[in-house]
Amino acid sequence: MHGKATKKITCDTRKELHAVLNLQSVGNMDIRTTPTPIIGQIETTSGTVAVLSTTWRWKDIWGSIKIRWSVGRMNYSVTPGLYAVGSPDQNSKVFVTGNYKLSVDHLRRALSGMNAWILVLNTKGINVWCAAGKKTFGTDELVRKIKFLDLAKIVTHRKIIVPQLGATGVSAHKIKEQTGFTVIYGPVRAADIKDFVDSGLKATPVMRTITFPLVERLKLIPVDLFYAKYYLLIIPSLFFIIAGLNSKGYSVDLAISNGVHAVVNLFAAYLSGCALTPALLPWIPFRRFSLKGIIIGLLTGILLFLAGFLGSSFLELISWFLMIGGISSFMAMNFTGSSTFTSLSGVQKEMKTALPLQITFAGIGLIGWIISRFM
Amino acid sequence: MNGLIYLKDVVTLELDAEKCNGCMMCTIVCPHEVFLVEDRKARIQNKDLCMECGACELNCPEDAIHVKSGVGCASGIINGILRGTEPTCDCSEPGGSSCC
Structure with missing residues (x-):
């Protein structure tokens, strides 16, 4: 049900894995997906979960430059669903993000060296903050994903870490009412996640404040x-x-x-x-x-x-x-x-x-x- | 925030301190430190820093906060005028204009 040893997969099995992930995802299936580097897989009660690399390839860096220049910006997305970094088990933390590829890329890089689950909501390829404003990164979608993936069986704890800028779309007390999960708001910037985890999931005022340097x-x-x-x-x-x-x-x-x-x-x-x-x-x-x-x-x-x-x-x-x-x-x-x-x-x-x-x-x-x- | 403050006295943010139970959620979700909780009661300390994102209203379990939330985005407002709808940026539609 949890954290079995990951195995390296080849290009051939990658296609298959994508099919499994596609079956898992809820919502719009017409979005073009830009694959993230998958380095293994884990079996869970809810099906096979892909293990993501925590480093950026040249392709990821190049992609992040291209979208800043409006090249393919509207199709830079990841298939929604559950992913893993490291080899998470039923005690591992769950980090929520949207399915804009750059959001997933920043999160997986920030989780380097950790064992954690990544819950990718279907935000139609939009970043967390903008999607939260439209409520696609929102209470309803988060509840839907928690129930659909049966998250309560994958982890034994009842905490999910939501990026603070997602709070514009997510109502923590409603998530608690509807799923039993307690929302913990993480820092504004993914780069602060390590410090946030090290300090026992406490975001300092600096981590919570948005700047515009x-x-x-x-x-x-x-x-x-x-x-x-x-x-x-x-x-x-x-x-x-x-x-x-x-x-x-x-x-x-x-x-x-x-x-x-x-x-x-x-x-x-x-x-x-x-x-x-x-x-x-x-x-x-x-x-x-x-x-x-x-x-x-x-x-x-x-x-x-x-x-x-x-x-x-x-x-x-x-x-x-x-x-x-x-x-x-x-x-x-x-x-x-x-x-x-x-x-x-x-x-x-x-x-x-x-x-x-x-x-x-x-x-x-x-x-x-x-x-x-x-x- | 190094001189980056928007217009004075325009924000629609309102807090009913009577209802507040001091849970601190508003101070946690606000990205601009608008709220301060003292003696288990919230108060607004930096109203002009509010960007009306609405996170505090949505996360207040006592329904003590009200704000007309939306995106402070000129092209979103123009979209709204052109379509006769509420201000909306169309970032979520492929080929849509490029705000946020």
């Missing part, structure tokens, strides 16, 4: 770079075409010379909002992200002006400042979704004034710039 902000920037998706090609192309207009008709030479400046200005505005502002976030004055974005947009505009990219006429200059400010402000405001400290009420309040202004700035700027073509 530079390195974390930088990791989230690439995802936002692709916010505009194919518009990143369409809009600059349109500017290129419009740049050729003048009072005498159309000039391809003009389109090329002015078009290059226009495209540089647009990308600079975009990047000042979705890369520069997030990176410099705590050091830019004002609390509103939209205002932070305007300030960085203004500085970007000044640099572009000094470089001679904002055109020759006063109208063109003003138009570019309005467009750069509007775009930078909007993209900066968009980073509220990536941040770890903005509230829904706050963002709603901010947007009520910011969004109409951003649209007005960008709209008037665009009209002004088009008019300036003919002057």
Whole structure:
């Protein structure tokens, strides 16, 4: 029923093992799965459980880089169900996570050297915190998995360790009522799990607090770079075409010379909002992200002006400042979704004034710039 | 939190200290140390740090905490406006926009 010796498996048996695991999982079976490195298997009363490696392969590292750049980000998932690290038995701890592969990867690496069970909920391939907000990492799914896998037979204790950021979806007292299991909230960061276990499952205030240091902000920037998706090609192309207009008709030479400046200005505005502002976030004055974005947009505009990219006429200059400010402000405001400290009420309040202004700035700027073509 | 504080006086968080039994769950689940429990009664010490995630409300066995929870995400709010629904980020749908 528990912790039998693990045996090395070959590529051939891996396929079979996947089939067993697939039978175990509940819910959406249409999700594409990205296999995690399996190094053995354990027989339990609920069936065969795969033993996961606690180290990252190059493939895992490469995968974690790719998804930051939005490559295959929506299909980076693991089959939900029960997994093991080391050779756990009926006394081993149970750690709960979501089936986003990066979540599982961080957890299995943090459990290196331990014997433990990993209970992977079906969060549709989404990380724990975001999934908890949608309640897919939630009370109902956790209860369902505990009952379906008959966890009460696999372990004799009645404790499950849930990541603290999962608390947005999980109600500890309801889990206790419905399954008899006591939820213990673990640290925010998987890297603190070892200390948390060593100190007898006690999370210190530092382990419980979420921060947003530079390195974390930088990791989230690439995802936002692709916010505009194919518009990143369409809009600059349109500017290129419009740049050729003048009072005498159309000039391809003009389109090329002015078009290059226009495209540089647009990308600079975009990047000042979705890369520069997030990176410099705590050091830019004002609390509103939209205002932070305007300030960085203004500085970007000044640099572009000094470089001679904002055109020759006063109208063109003003138009570019309005467009750069509007775009930078909007993209900066968009980073509220990536941040770890903005509230829904706050963002709603901010947007009520910011969004109409951003649209007005960008709209008037665009009209002004088009008019300036003919002057 | 090194200068990262959002807007003042907007948060919908409310605590009914009368109902509190001092179980400490709110201090355990809150990622921003909003609550403090003294003499077996919780109180709100850093209201402006609250990000309305709703973990405290969900984990309060006495139903003493109320907050209009949601995600502080501008593109989620725009999605909600466009679809005529509550603010929602569509991270869970393949090909959806990329918030959180």
